[in-house]
Amino acid sequence: MTASTQVGTQAANGTAPTSARRRSADGGTRVRAGNASAPYLFLAPFMIIFGVFVLVPAVYGIWMSLHNWDFFLPERPWVGLGNYLELFDPTSLTAVQFWESMRATGLFVLFSVPFLVVIPLGLALMLNRVFPGRTFFRAVYFAPYVLGVAVIGVLWQNLLNANVGLINYYLGRLGVTEIIPWLTATPWVWVTLVGVTVWWTLGFNAVVYLAGLQGIDTTLYEAARVDGASRWHEFWHVTLPGLRPVLLFVVTITILASANMFGQSYLLTGGAPSNETRTAIMYIAQTGFEQFRMGRAAAMSYILCLLLIGISALNFLLFRRQEKN
C-alpha cells in the first residue's frame, strides 16, 4: 500500500484527526505553531492580489476624493469633504449633472431589471424541459453574452440608426411610415437600451436559473402531482421556493450590473437626448478620465457605491423576511 492511500484510508476512517488531537494534548508544540500560521499562508496569495487590486485602490480612492486631484499636476490641494459637499449643493453644475446621470442610471435599473429577472426565468423553464435540440437553443440564447460591448454597440448602431438603419428600413416596408428615432428621442432611447441589454445578457441569468432548476429535488414535483397540484401550483409552491437563493443572487447581481451600465449608452446614444441617457458611470468616466478631475470622480463613485451597498442590503433583508414568512 502506498503512503498516500494509507493517509486516505486513515482520514476516511476518522483516525487521523483523533491521533492529531491526542498528540497536541501531549504538548506537541512545534506542530501546533506550524498549524497556526498555515491558513494565513494559504490565504496570502489571494490576500496580496486582493490587497493590491481591490483594497488599496479602494482606500486610495477615498484619499483621492478628499483632494482636488489631477494625476498629472504637481499640486493636489486638500479639499476635505469639499468634493462630497459639492455633490449636494443644488447650485453647482457638477451636482446637477451628477444627479441627472444618477437619474438616468436609476431609470435604466428600473426599466431593465424586471425584464432581466423574468424573461430569463421563463426561458430557463422552457430550456429545462426535454425536447429535441434543447442544447442548441441553450447555446443560441447564451451566444450574445459572449460578445463584447463594442461589438454589440456597432451592430445595433447599424440596425437601429434612424435614417440609414436596417430596422427602420424593414419597418418602412411593413408600412410603418413614421421614422422611429431609436437612438435620439425618448422614450425610444430607453426601449433601445433596455432591449439591447436584455438581448445581450439574458443568457447569463438563464444559465444561472437553469443550474438552480436542476438543483430542485424532483420528488417534490412528484409529491405535488400526487396531491393533484396544477402546473401553476407546482411553479408557485415548488419551483419558486426552490429557486429562492438563486433568485436572490440573480436580482442582486442584475441590479448591480444595470447600475454599472456604461458601454451601451456610450456607444449607442452618446448620452443623448439632453444627457438623458448619460449614466452615472459614464459621467464619472468623463469627469475622471477625460477631464482628469479624479478627486471629484472618486467622490461620485463612492456615493454611487454607498447607494448600491444600501440597495443590495435592502434586497437581502427583503428576501430574508419573505423566507421567515
Add this chain to the structure above:
Amino acid sequence: MPPLPTPPTRRAFLGLGAAAVTASALVACSPPDLSPVALPDVGEGYDGPPLTLKFWNGLTGGDGAIMRELLLQFRDEHPNITIEMFAMPWPSFYQKFPSAVVSGLAPDIGLMHNFHVATNAARGVIVPLDEAADRIGLSEANFSETVWRSGIVNGRRYSIPLDVWPDSLFYNRRVLENAGLDPDDPPRDRASYEETLEILAEQGIAGHWLPAIDPQGVGRGFDSLQWQFGGELYDEEGTRALFNGPEGREALEWQLERILSDQSKRNVSGGDANVAFKNDLNAFLWGGPGALINDLGSVEDLDWGVVPLPLIGEQPASFSGSHQFVIMRQRAFDPDRMRAAFTFLSWISENSIAWAGAGPIPARRDVVESPEFAELPAQSSIAEALPDVRFYPLIPGIFDVQSTILYPALSDVLLLNADPQEALDGAAEQANHLLEENRQKYAEAMS
C-alpha cells in the same frame, strides 16, 4: 518551556498586509515632477549607433497606413534610426500618454490635435520646442501663419505642425446632376446654397444632413458658422463663453431652419450623413478632408468633389484642426535620441507632400505651393480656404468645454428639444463655470 508564539489574529494579519501595500502604493503615486526641463543642446543629423524611437499617435485609419509608409521611407534614408509607431484611437491616446510620461515610460515623439496641445503643455507632459524649431530651421516663414501660431501656448512653442484640415464642402455630383443642377458648380454662397437645398427638397431629397448627435460632427458646423457671422467662441483670455451672442444664435437658427424645412433629415446621428453621401442619398457633406478624402476616395463609383465651405455669414471661416508633432517629457533626455527625433521631425516636415495623400493639407508653405501638391485635385481645391481657417482658442482644457458643454447643447436644439437662445445661454453659463475651474486648475502650471 518558552511561551507559545501567539499566531497573528485575523484582523492584525489583514491590517498589516493592507498597510504595507498602501504605503508602497502611495510612494509609487507621488506627484509628477513638472519642473522646467532643459533639453540637451543637440543639433540635427544623427550618425551614432542604431536606435529605435517610439512614436505614439491616433492614426488608426487609412492615414495610419500612409504614415507607416513614410516611416519606412525615412528608415531607408536613415538606416540607423528606426521609428516604431503605436497607433491607438485618439481618445485612448489622450488618456494613455500622460500616464506613460508620469510613470517614466514616455514615447519619444507624439502626434496630437492642436486643440489638445495647450492642455498637455499645462500638464507639463510635453516640452517646449522653441530652440528645437530653430535648430532644425523651421520658422513662421515656412508655414501658413495661423497654423504655425497654433502651436504656441503662453508665448512658448510646444508643437510642430504637420498638416491642417479645414472643414470643407463635399458635394455629390451625381445627386446634383440627377436633380437638374450643374454638378461642376457647387453653391458657394448663402443664397445659392439655400436655393440648391430647396430645389433638392422639392424633389424629396434632404440635401444636407445635419448631425444632431456625436460630439464632433454636431458642433463643428456651428463653430464655422458663428465665425462666419462674425462671432467668437470665447474671449481672448479664455475666461468667458461668447457663443451665445447674436452671431451664435443666428448660426444655430440657420442650422435649425435646414431641419425644419426638410433640407436635412431629423435625428441624424454621427456617421449617417457620411453613409447617406456614399449612397447618393444627400448632396452635401461638411467635414474635415483629413478623414473624408481618403474615405470617399475608397468608395468605387462615387462621383464627388470638394470646395471650401460656402459663405453663409459675412466672412469666410471654417473650423479646422491640425496634427502637430510633440516631444514627450522624459525622466532624462538622451542627446542621441533627441538628435534622432529632430532629424525625423525635420525630414517629415520636408517630405509632407506624401502625407497629403492621406487627405489633409500639409502645414508647410513650400509644400502647398509645390507642383506635386497642385496635382492633388481635392487637396489643392480646399487649400484655397487656408487663410480663413479657424482653430479653438489655445486654452488648457478647451476641448472638454466644447465637447461636454457646447456640443450637447447644440444637439438638444437640433433634436428639436430646446430653443436656440435658451440652450446657448444655458451652455454659456455652464461653460463659464468650467472655464473658471480650468483656469484655477491649470493656473500654477501655466505661470
